[in-house]
Amino acid sequence: MNRILEYLERIHPEPHPLLVELERHGHADHIPILSRETGRFLATLVHAMQANRILEIGTAYGYSTLWMALAQPPAGKIWTIDTDRARTEIARSYFERAGEADSIEILNQSALEVLQNFPQRNLDIVFIDADKTEYRAYLDLAIPTLKRSGLVVVDNCLWSGRVAEPERTEDSDDTRALRAFNEYFLAHPDLSATILPLGDGTGVGARIR
Secondary structure: OHHHHHHHHHHOOOOOHHHHHHHHHHHHOOOOOOOHHHHHHHHHHHHHHOOOEEEEEOOOOOHHHHHHHHHOOOOOEEEEEOOOHHHHHHHHHHHHHOOOHHHEEEEOOOHHHHHHOOOOOOEEEEEEOOOHHHHHHHHHHHHHHEEEEEEEEEOOOOHHHHHHOOOOOOOOHHHHHHHHHHHHHHOOOOEEEEEEOOOOOEEEEEEOO
16 A cells, blocks of 8 residues: 555655645644545645635644645635644644635634624535544534535545454543444435545545435
């Protein structure tokens, strides 16, 4: 598998220079960021849908945000939620340098609080990559904001393979939550959903009702 990933990385074009810089910055600061292959996948979805209304739950340094913003049409808008102001200020600096700051609104509040009163509807994409124990709550609150055929995309569904291992008493709360979430997500009556072995496991669900 490593040979396959190395091959694919070799034949893909190099990402935008600011994305490469952000990768290095995140790794140096030990900030979890999206895998590059999942970033490319997000950008492809945004291009394919001409998605101009996107909600992101979990900003960190803005790596996934920037992948999507660079793929959006000119009138695109992203709302991204994260309580960590220090991290989102770093994200903002990259958005400004990329010329995308005007199209991205950072909300420094609890995601659950924002989602309970979020006024936007008919979103094209909701991307979830935040507190794993709250994934189910995020999903339930996010689905009504999506348009029919809109997508919810979820990172870390495979959790470095830990969700596939037999259950153990020492499993972390995150591992337990993700196992339960994956089953809930795939069986959700309002979604046509799948989980791809892409990056750390990428869930994709289309709203069908």
